[in-house]
Structures are given as structure tokens and as C-alpha cells.
Amino acid sequence: MANIKSAKKRILVTETKTARNKAIKSKVKTYVKKVETAxxxxxxxxxxxxxxxxxxxxxxxxxxxxxxxNTCARKISRLTKAVNEIA
Incomplete structure (x- = not known):
């Protein structure tokens, strides 16, 4: 465990950012799954x-x-291609 005050702060900030990133990634996966099921x-x-x-x-x-x-572009491209193939 960290003893220095700034290190303790960094741990808290990292936990906050990790939770935020995880929520956003989960939301993206949900919307991608909606497209794939359709x-x-x-x-x-x-x-x-x-x-x-x-x-x-x-x-x-x-x-x-x-x-x-580029990851965003790749995801969008793959989804768009899949939708265009059924259209």
C-alpha cells in the first residue's frame, strides 16, 4: 500500500477513471450487440x-x-459493412 499522500491520491483517481472507462466500454458493447442482433x-x-x-x-x-x-473507426466500419450487406 502507498505511504505517500500523492500516491494515495493517484490510486483514488485511477479507481475513478477505471470505473468510468469500464462503464463506457460496457455501453459501447451493448450498442454493438444491438446492431449485431438486428x-x-x-x-x-x-x-x-x-x-x-x-x-x-x-x-x-x-x-x-x-x-x-482508429479502434473507433474499425468498429464503425465493421458494423456499417455488416448492415450494408443485409440492406
Missing amino acids: VEKKDVEAAKVALKEAISVINKAGSKGVYHK
Whole structure:
């Protein structure tokens, strides 16, 4: 365990940031899963709506620094490709 005051502060800050990042990543996974299930069911309209929401959530996660911008681009690209294939 840390003895120095600044080290104790860093531990608290890290825990806070970890919890925030985990929540954001979980939200992204949920929205990605919604798109994937709509694609599996071949429901074009639901997939397009879910894709729009997922893109928004993914971009927000990228702007907050949870994901690298290229990771966001890759996720969006793969989802878009999947939706376009059923359309």
C-alpha cells in the first residue's frame, strides 16, 4: 500500500477513471450487440437505427479517450459493412 499522500491520491483517481472507462466500454458493447442482433435477424430498419446510435456512442467513447480513434473507426466500419450487406 502507498505511504505517500500523492500516491494515495493517484490510486483514488485511477479507481475513478477505471470505473468510468469500464462503464463506457460496457455501453459501447451493448450498442454493438444491438446492431449485431438486428443484422442476424436481417431486420434492415432496426439495424440502421441501431447503427446510428452505436456510431454516436462509439465516437463519444473515442472523444473521451476510452478508445483510440482508429479502434473507433474499425468498429464503425465493421458494423456499417455488416448492415450494408443485409440492406
